[in-house]
Amino acid sequence: MQRIQGLLRGYWLEIAVAIAALNGALEVALRQDTTNAPDVSAWFGAPAVALMLVPLLARRRWMFGAPALVWLLASALSFVDGRLVVFSGSVFAAGLVASFLLGNLPDATQSRIGLLVVVGGAATVAYNASGDASGSYVFLPAMFATPWVAGLAFQQRGARAEAAELRAARLARDREEATLAAIADERARIARELHDVLGHSVSVMTIQASAVRRVLAPEQTKERVALLAVEQTGREALAEMRRLVGILRLEEEPPGLAPQPGIGQVPKLVEQAREMGLAVGLRVEGEPMPLSPGVHLTVYRLVQEGLTNARKHSDASRTEVRLRYGPDGLEVEVCDDGKGAAAVDQGGHGLAGMRERVSIYGGEFEAGPRPEGGFRLRASLPVHP
Template sequence: MDLLLALAVAVAGQVESFGRQGLEPGQVRNPVPLAAGALAAGALLLVRRRFPAGALLMLVVAGIGVRAVTDGLYYPAWHFYSTLILVHTVASAAELRSRRGAAGLACVLLAYLFLETLQFVDLAEVLISAIFIGVAYVSGILLRRQIDQTMRLARQTARLEAEREEQARRAVADERTRIARELHDIVSHNVSLMTLQAGGVRTMLGKEAQRERDLLLGVERAGREAVEELRLMLGMLRDPGGTGVQPSPAGLDHLDTLVAQVKDTGVAVGVAVEGRPQPLPPGLNLSAYRVVQEALTNALKHARASRIDVTVTHAPGVLILEVLDDGTGDGGGQGGGHGLIGMRERVALYGGELTAGPAPSGRGYRVQARLPLG
């Protein structure tokens, strides 16, 4: 923008200086000083943002010099345009209450006084100049305030974005801790069971199978060591608050209990199971339950729904969970709970896919999770 303004003033000054050359009144008798002054004004506009008040003073000096050389017979238009641009820049550079702003206002008044020293100045010319200078100055103040407000909003937006990302990271960490706490119980139970079964098989073997007995004894020892390592490394996640309160049973086989709790709030809930149910791995069964639980919670908190439909589909090689509400709000849980983040973490744990958004009918919100089996 500065380069375009500088070129416009410089080129227009050359056209004015040499295009109006002549000896008649209102014509330029000596165009060279005016043309040189236009080039100087263009150069000052290039540095107007770095030295606004200084550029305005230099422009006044250039006007005085051109007037002295040409005997003041012609006042160039490029000087007036440049003055208005620099007045606008001075006003937008600093707050008026600051020292820099006060110095800028003094330069603006000096430039206006120079305009009033021109020949053939009458009351109308005084008022016209005052109007143009005033509009340029006020527009600069308004521009500076708008820029300040925009920068404040940008900083606030950046801060809120950083806080949102931090909250999302904390939500992911909390959900992973919760998953680890639940998987700790599952893995510890299964490894302990494997160890006991290996010990039982070892005691059933006779003395002639000493090699097999030794191998099973190694399996037992490895299992016990694994359980002990799990207890030491993940045991703290089992009850981080130290309350000793065990979580309620969780799994798709306990879905009726969860639905009954939601119905107690006054919302109608329908449950449909499609396909032939099949045994699910404990971890996947738990994650599927948590996904439905979180989707129901989000529908109650954010969607303002009157009815929620839960569909569990047992398809070949995949388990499909769908929670559909008829609410008018955001059922995705974006209001600070980060529900979708937790659900995505659980679904991603088993290589699944989660989709959430407005229902296909256009009313309500739908959450669908696909969990591959095997």
């Protein structure tokens, strides 16, 4: 049953054309004795009427040729018998459908040629049917040109809708590519920043191992060898990290000499935002706890991104920065009273990078408009022992 329903939905016009062709043939064959009946015999007239409708069955394959052939056959048969073409209502309906299909062609040149075929065919049929130069062969072409105009309107509306869909798909694709590029850039930036953090830790470890090795007693040979191995491994690790960062670092980017910022620099960051004209409040809740250098840097970047969005994209008049220390971790929140949707649209790439940073430490990140208005950036960072 579903297959039959699918065929009916997909080929309803073809089914209607077949029924109309059969109806037209029977109409000519059974109404030979009526007024205005065609002069040709039923043996010729019935198949001829059906033949005029048959080209519509091939409309999917020959979008221009099939409906144009309907009018060409009608014009040709009108010279054989002028009343044969106008006698059946099925032929009239087929002419309307053919006119619509010609107007609905995506090729503008073919559509205009189709209009000429419709007008010329209708005028020919009207003239041969009336037998004189009466106004019928002016009215009939105008009547059949109407569905051509309707088909043209449908085609143009469909073309506009398709163009809008293509633009939307292209914008979505461009936005996705830009987001992926932003994530890749942020990953490279994270790697460069973590090099400084890890490099400092490895350097301290290497120096301490060297210091301990130098104060060992002469008989502590095994301990001296083990510490020497630690030193060598540390130096090799530092060299490898420098090579990797050299690959990731941009050509125009100078080497990072200053220490990486952390939570301790957040008040300075807030003060800088105030100097730029943004009203910012800072609130710290809970008891501060030891955090890894990478988490320190992530918190700083989150606050920095939140304040940048508030200043550049949200048109906010008030922004609040909150740091909440809890038993399971640290929660960072930056809220403003600006235009929430605008911050999402214009600051999306930076937010994608922040999401990437938080995910590295197994945290949760969310950013979006607040129900009461404005925009909120929030991240929860677990503290691992």
